[in-house]
Amino acid sequence: MRCSRVRCTTLDYSCLPIPEVLPQDRSYKERSCRANTMPYLGSEDAIKDLKRALCNPHIQADRLRYRNVIHKVIRHMTQGVDVSSVFMEMVKASATVDIVQKKLVYLYMCTYAAHKPDLALLAINTLCKDCSDPNPMVRGLALRSMCNLRMPGIHEYIQQPIYNGLRDKASYVRRVAVLGCAKLNMLQGDMEVDGGIVNELYSLLRDPDPIVLVNCLRALEEILKEEDGVVINKPIAHHLLNRLADLDHWGQSEVLTFLLRYRPRTEEEIFDILNLLDSYLKSTHISVVTGATKLFLVLAKGFPHVQVDVLARLKAPLLSACTSECKEMCFAALCHVREILRSFPGHFSAHYKKFFCSYNDPHYIKNQKMDILCELVNDENVLSVLEELRVCCTDVSAQLAHTAIFAIGRIARTYSENCVKILAGLLEFKQEHITSAVIQTFRDLVWLCPQCTPSVCTALPGCEENIQDNEGKRALIWLLGMHGEHIPNAPYVLEDYADNVKAETSSLVKMELLTALVRLFLTRPAECQDTLGRLIYYSIEEETNMAVRDRGLFYYRLLSTGVNEVKKILNSPKSDPSLGVLVDQKEEPVNTWVSNFNTLVPLYDIRHWDVLTSSSGRSNLSCATDHLPTVEHTSIVTSDVTSIVDSGETPEKQQPFTLISDVAITPEAFEKKWMATDSAYRLDIAWKEGVDPGILQTSLHVMNIYTIAKSKAGAQLWKSYLYAQDTEDNLFLSEIILNTDTPCLQTNVKTNAEGEGAVQQFASLLKTAVATILALSR
Incomplete structure (x- = not known):
């Protein structure tokens, strides 16, 4: 059959029906409803079609078609569509021997279990049954999915499967069970640590599977974090050293970090350990090399020549x-x-x-x-x-x-x-x-x-x-005042600055100009006398800044004593080569x-790192990643953001401070709330000259602190207005002004929260964001 080819001709648009034009007074909502008559990917009709397909016995009988429908549900879920309405049908789909289908269904249940806790309980029996399946892949998958269900009371159901998994013959199940111990400890909250699990994990450090060994170290570190983590004694340290060769690159770097806690007692033992570590300095993975290098440097603290050799390698x-x-x-x-x-x-x-x-x-x-x-x-x-x-x-x-x-x-x-x-x-x-x-x-x-x-x-x-810019002006004025006798046009440049002093916004520039003219007056009096007189008169009679006025009064009284007295005071050295x-x-x-x-300290520099970690009250720099705030999908949770002294509570009693992401406010509402709320907190945050303050918006947005208005780049007086809301419905409004004289960010925070705890936590987040930006821009 031959395919006919259609020739392109000119269309007569007069024969086409003219669409009905909506009246101008129709609302946007009404017009958008007409535009949405066609179904789209995440529409209700599409979800209903999926639900009917999951209930269709003909589709259920065909494994491939049934799996494709489940694939569509997962695709909708990953695209942000709410498919929680098919939870019951997906639970039924978990009763299958198809392991791929089980993975998809368990992924769905782990995502929506927190939204449907009652229905999720129906899947517990299926998961418990799968934990006893002859296939180790099914046992491990079921145990991992049970540990990932976020629902109240789940730890009662997963405790026994985890115990069984720790003694399972399959190494994959033991890997999952070991990590499940850490999840179980987290779900139990403030309950006392189970000593039986801790002993079981310590015994599993001698497991023949290397991944189980590394997972045990990570789980013990999490469970015993209130007791300074896992203890590395001599038998454990030597066992870890002998097992390093069996681990992958990431496992080796992890174990090398834990070995830093062990302190050998004799010099002979030190060199035995260094001999075992020697081969890891030649690793192709940079994390293993740096981990082995640090362990070398720590163990060889008393042997500088060994440290030099290691750094050379x-x-x-x-x-x-x-x-x-x-x-x-x-x-x-x-x-x-x-x-x-x-x-x-x-x-x-x-x-x-x-x-x-x-x-x-x-x-x-x-x-x-x-x-x-x-x-x-x-x-x-x-x-x-x-x-x-x-x-x-x-x-x-x-x-x-x-x-x-x-x-x-x-x-x-x-x-x-x-x-x-x-x-x-x-x-x-x-x-x-x-x-x-x-x-x-x-x-x-x-x-x-x-x-x-x-x-x-x-x-x-x-x-x-x-x-x-102000810093450039100050540098030039200082040079003209200090070495103006060698610069022909120095008095005339300073005269131009003095004539435009009323338009100058920086008080530091004005004070620098006063000092420079007085210095230059001592070497070139005829060219500077009139300009200096006018500038001092302006500083005393018209200037509103008290620092500039006091500087003008000081030089006026000093000049009244005579030029010789001025020279004695201002005859300071013009250089200091020793520096x-x-x-x-x-x-x-x-x-x-x-x-x-x-660690992360070299990346931030020790000074900026101290600023970032000062609010947490911790001092252990070897666990650097513990100090960073955790960013979730919809909120940022920062614990211990205020000092213990200010709050009067122990770290265990402090509640996490959470800013939500789904908050919006109009400029009119912001202005109304700003005028009606009194100032709650003021602080000055150090800033660095030359860094664009506009980049604050991106860093604060990650912390769920949003910008409603800000000045243009390069503005003389840069301002920014921010807003945020926490889980307690406390609204925070903030004004940030960049003071170029210091420089610093003058911050004013207003809130409807009662007490100072919440506003201090919000201010601590602002300090953290600014410190991070300054650390990356150094």
Whole structure:
């Protein structure tokens, strides 16, 4: 049969029926209802069709068709469609010998058991029966599904199957049962830890299956967390060391972490353990290498030569990780390289090209690489490193360009001549952010390296036209006041700033201008007298900021005593070269940072890490992941966010603070509530100059703190208004103002919550978000 081909012709639209036009006063809801007459994937008709198909005996008789219908139910569930109405039919479908069908049905039941607890009880008998099935895969699947049911009283049903699973002949069932012990402990809540389960898990550490061994360690760590976790004594430690070869890479890294808790008693035992660990320093997996390295460094605290040898062997794996395509692994490796450089500054100098920035590197990796390059500079590679940094100075990212310019400034303390030429050349671009960063670098450079002063003074004329930010203005004004006798147009530049002082918003710039003019007046009085008089008059008579007014009064009274008295007071040194000497800095011993090695601390820096973990009241840095907030699908739960001293409660009595995600508020309602609510809490959060405050919105959104309005990027007075709601229906309204003078985030929180506990917990979340952003942008 031949297929006829239809020719395309011109259609006469006059013969087509004209659709009825809805009246203009019809509501949007009415029009949307007409548009939704066609069924879609998640409509009620589609769910009813699935329910009828699951009840159809003809489909149930055909295993393949029956499984396809169940597949459709799971597909709807994963797409967010509510298919809880077919729960009863899915429970019936679990009574089958088809293991694939069982997996699908059990996945469905684990998802909706919390919504249908009464119906979920009907599936308990089927699950208990499957726990005794001859097929070990079915037994393990049933036991895992029972442990994942989130419903009240479920621990009464799963306790005996877990006990039976711990003694099962199949290793797969034992793996599931061991992890089920941790889930059972979590479901029991504040009940006393079952000593029988703990003893059973300790005995299973000698299980022939390596995965059971690792799961036992994880389960014991969770069950005994109130007692500082699992205890590693000499027999257990030696057993774990002998079983390392049987484990996979992740199991080896986990066991190596637990072995850090064991302290050998004799030197002979230490070296026996080090000999066993030697082969793992050659592993192809970076987590195993870093875990073995840390254990080496901890055990060899009294043998510095052993630590040096181990770090030398770590060089190749770390360099390989630094060039990994996985950006997260690359960042972690770079942070650990910086840790090593604290004790061995030239450790990676021969491989400095490995730390050159690639075009597709994210900015946080480029920042780390530039910091490392500053540590690796020597006489042989200084030109190559400076050329690499010079290219980064013109990056489209202003923040990255600032980092590169400041890196050149750090190198200039040792190689000043080459660096000053590069920095002076950057001024020719006449870009605002580049010029500001260069001027700030010049300010620090002339203070630390006075031999650079003539070159810097030569490059300064004309820079004032391209500086708009406060920090750049302050740096330029300081240079003009301190070294204005060598800059021809210095009095006239300061005069322009003085004439526009009424439009200046930063009090720090005004005070810097006063000091600079007084200093320059001492060397060039004829050109500065009139300008200084007008500025002091303005500061005393018209200025509203009391700090500026007091500074003006101070200089007025000081000048009244005579020029000689002013010179005695302001005749301070113009530089301090001792601060710029880098070669005399002490190298830190390895033991000062080894406890933080292979944890999250190097990624955040110890100062930012202390800020993140200060609210939790914990000090054990070896378990770094315990300090991070847990982000769920619909809420963020942060425990112990307020200090025990403030709350007056023990950690066990504190309730978790939860912000919900499904909250919305209109701008009109926000404004009405804001005006009607008194301020409940005020705090200042430290910020860093040059970091865009707009990125706060993304970080806070993850914590279910939403932004309703904020200023545009680059605004002189940046503001942001936030709102959030917790599970107790407490509404939190917040105003954040960026104070560029300090800089800090001035935060004002208003809430309808009673007491200070909730608002302090909300403020702690804000501090955590800000600290995380500053840690990633350093």
